Amino acid sequence: MDLTDLRIFSMVVREGGITRAAKKLFRVQSNVTTRIRQLEEDLDVRLFFREGKRLRLSPAGHVLIDYADRLLALAEEAREAMRDPRPRGTLRLGAVESTAAVRLPGLLSEYHARHPEVEIELRTGNPRVLGAAVLAGELDAALAAEPIADATFEKQFAFHEQLVIVSAASRVSVDDRDDMPKTMLAFEHGCPHRRRLEEWYARRGFMAEKTVELGSYHAMLGCVAAGMGIALMPKSVLSGFPESSRLRLHELPSGDDSLLTVLFWRRGANSSNVQALRNLLPQQVFPIASGAATDVIA
CATH class of the missing domain: 3.40.190.10 (Periplasmic binding protein-like II)
Structure with a gap:
């Protein structure tokens, strides 16, 4: 059963016979008759009772015509939606x-x-x-x-995101070879910020002894503020953190700080x-929360 068969069936019902339906559909009568018979065979029901040259809907035909009209209307609605450029x-x-x-x-x-x-x-x-x-x-x-x-x-x-390393306010530097942060706070593997922080460690010939995986930036910033370790993140994330005074931002060298x-x-x-x-991109620039101390990594 396809939409063409349903369209032919619906036209035969509305026009009251094969001849008038064929004219409306610009088809020969034999083609319309064949498609109706194929539809009946496909559904294994009789859709019309043939009384001489007249056709009368069978009980099954009365059931199908309701579904046919709804399916054809829905198909037309789908076509219109495809042609309509409005988001929906x-x-x-x-x-x-x-x-x-x-x-x-x-x-x-x-x-x-x-x-x-x-x-x-x-x-x-x-x-x-x-x-x-x-x-x-x-x-x-x-x-x-x-x-x-x-x-x-x-x-x-x-x-465009500016990346920074964030530590507790008490840590003046994160780049001291004798006092490298031993714990990094990050998302799961696959996070680009985690990869950047791992690369930052590797360039200094040092690896974090421990990685704590967290599921949100607010949790991460809270742990950083408590002195658990350092994290790397977009500077824009700090705009929503209310305790910026407990943090220190370590700006990365130009070329390493862009994402x-x-x-x-x-x-x-x-x-x-x-x-x-x-059409709405790019979005506005976000202010950075004030209060966090900042230094620049050489």
Whole structure:
């Protein structure tokens, strides 16, 4: 049973016979008759009683015509939706934790104000997890730090992040070879900020003795403030932390302190919902919470 058969069946019912239906459909009568018989065989029911040259709907035909009209109307609605560029339905968006915490609240608020017909679903994860979800069709797009595979995804610049190492305020330096921080606080493997901090240690010929994995930046900053270890994160994350005075920011050398966040989606799958989000990028610059001491790593 396909839509063409249902369309022919519906026309025969509305026109009251094969001849008038064939004229409306610009088909020969024999073709219409054949398609009706094929539909009856497919459903294993009789749709019409033939009384001479007249057709009368059978009980099964009365049941089918209601479904046929609804299915045809739904198919037409789907076609119109495909031709309609307005965002609608659900936007399934992924983001790394720092972007979700700091950058997305204002961005998604503006998106909702402009496109109230779109329901937004948000999932957080590291870039590898988000990329797999986009490829699997579980997400329409995601925001994550470079690098993102050009051959698989299309992408657009979203945010430029300045990275800093954060320690407790009592630690004047994190670069003293005789007093390197022994504990690093980070997200799970796959997080680009964790990788950057591991590379920072490696360049100094030192490895952290212990890595504490945490699930949120607020938890991470609380542990840093308590003196448990150091963390590397976007400076923008500090804008939402109320106890900045208990922290010290260690700015990285130029070239090591930059990270680009991009919006990416599966190549060839730029939907109207994703395009509407692209139109809102880049978002505003966020102020950094005052009160944290700052030094520069040589």
